Amino acid sequence: MPFDAVVLKESWHLSYRRAPDLAARFYEELSWKYPSARRLLDHVFGAQNDIAVCLSTVAGDLLDNVDDPDAFSAAIVALANAHVSLDIPPHVVAWMEEVLLDTLEGAAGDDWTPEMRTTWRNAYEDLASRLARARAHS
Template identity: 25%
Template sequence: MNPSKHFWPEHAINSMPYKLLSLCPNQHGERERLEREMALTEKEEALVKESWQIMKQNIPEYSLRFFTIILEIAPAAKNMFSFLRDSVEVPQNNPKLKAHALIVFKMTCESAIQLREKGQVVVGETTIKYLGAVHVKNGVIDPHFEVVKQALLRTVEEAVGEKWSEEMKCAWGSAYDQLAAAIKAEMKQEPAA
């Protein structure tokens, strides 16, 4: 049985503490935002870059915090990772967790930075096709992306402290949505796991 198949019971998905379509009520709606050209505005880019400069000062700490928040929001998510399945707690000193968290956090943030410059999602050494295949293999579904988004936003907020604003939240939300949309598009091309 795929351990991620029952990531959350249906009632948990329906009672999530955030609205999927109203992250940035003053901007375009979710559908319109995803349909627009894949790039950030100058202001969004500046906000993302400013906060990324702060986070880059301690990537190991923020990447581990990012993953810890994912597991706080959705404890059953640890079953999706072979290096966490048998642990009762989230082991902060687990080298595999640290390495994976660092890769995922850095890739997510760096792809956000490049959106305006490249006009598309760029993920460095990894391809979107590969990410789509891995996510299908592991049984990732749409609500999982929302948990990651919330964890990313909370991590950025904690990292930047008083610099955090609704505009910065929207900039990171938009950047993440575009990365998630690219991965989901590739997932649809992959055969089901």
């Protein structure tokens, strides 16, 4: 599904300005909703701070490249390869979608709009399908 890169970036920056600890919030929410995700991420990354830094870096890489189809595809392939090498199961990607949307909305508060949620859902579904394809070829 198509998504609006401008809305994606603006809503990310809105949420991040309101909650600079967005990645840590995401990790905590993911851990609370899916305890097995916490065990997996702790095993893969070790310290919580390492996880937050990694999540922030991945989000930044994807958002920085969302306007450039070739660079965006390359970033997704790199992410898929990382998932494979770290043995992160595909179902965790679905868990992350739900938690990411809730975390962004919680940080943005009353300024979060249905358009933002739809944009993020469409972008994440695009990302997840590309990840699955890239993963299948790795």
